[in-house]
Amino acid sequence: MSQFEQVLGAAEYRAQPLVVPQVSCRRSTCDTGGAISFAYRPHREERVKVPMREVVCHVCGRRSQIPAAALSAHCVHCCAHFETASYVLHSGTRHRILRTLGDVTIPKGVKLSHLDIACSNLTVSGRVSGRFYATQKLELRGEAHINGDLKADFLSVTSSSRVVVDPSVVVQNAELRGELQGRLIAKGQVRVYADGKLLGDCRAEKLLLDPGAVHAGVRLH
Ligand SMILES: [Zn+2]
Structure with a gap:
């Protein structure tokens, strides 16, 4: 007995049968002289959504x-x-032109110009200029200031904020819980909550002003 066989014997080596998971072994239906075919047949529960x-x-x-x-x-x-991908843009960022299905956030204190952004949800707390398109929600917070072309499906101005859009923002629907200065053009409904202020002209199919809400501007038709 060689040294190698002695080591194997000491470890009580036993050959294990080779098991190939998820492969079925069945007799071929066509006449191949009894040949065995190996075909991948996934189990029904493997097809995960x-x-x-x-x-x-x-x-x-x-x-x-x-x-x-x-x-x-x-x-x-x-x-x-x-x-x-989603992005958080800071002053001096190289991401000035973005086309993403993710979200973009521009935090408080950030100043950026000549931006061209299309994304799903856009949150702005800083001061920016350029062209912006949020296919879903545009949230304006704090003392956000946006100059340029601004379009979104839904606009939300958060509570205790004082935001400026220059010259206007075009949306489907909007809700204002804080102050918005600028022209608001909505194809659907605009609701200004009790502490909300809309300081600018507004065009909307429906303009709802809660008790205490302010609208200083012309209702455009
Ligand atoms: Zn398309």
Whole structure:
């Protein structure tokens, strides 16, 4: 007995049968002389549902579903390509032009100009200028100041904030719990809550002013 065999014997080595999981071994249905075919047959419970999320295309504006974990995606309607990362922009950032299905946040104290941003949810607390399009929610906080072209599906001005849009913001619906200075153009409904103030002209299908709410401006039609 060699030294190697002695070591194996000491460890009580036993050969184990090779088991290949998820591969079925069955007799072929066609006449192959009794040959065994190995075919991959996934079990029904293996077909797990991939978590999806709904996104809105910046180019055609239509909705589609993409895997929640996708790093980039194509619009199924117009084939436009987007990344899905989210960004927090600070002063001096190199990300001035962004086309993402993720969210973008511009924190308090940040000053940026010549931005061109299209994203899902946009939150602004700083002072910025450029072109902005949020396919879902635009949230203005604190003393946000936005100069330029501003478009969103839904606008929210948070409580205790005093924000400025110059010259205007175009949205589907809006709710104001703080002060908004500038022109507000909504295709749907605008609701100004009790502590909210709308200091500027407003065009909306429905303008709801809660008791205590202020609207200083002209109602455009
Ligand atoms: Zn599209």
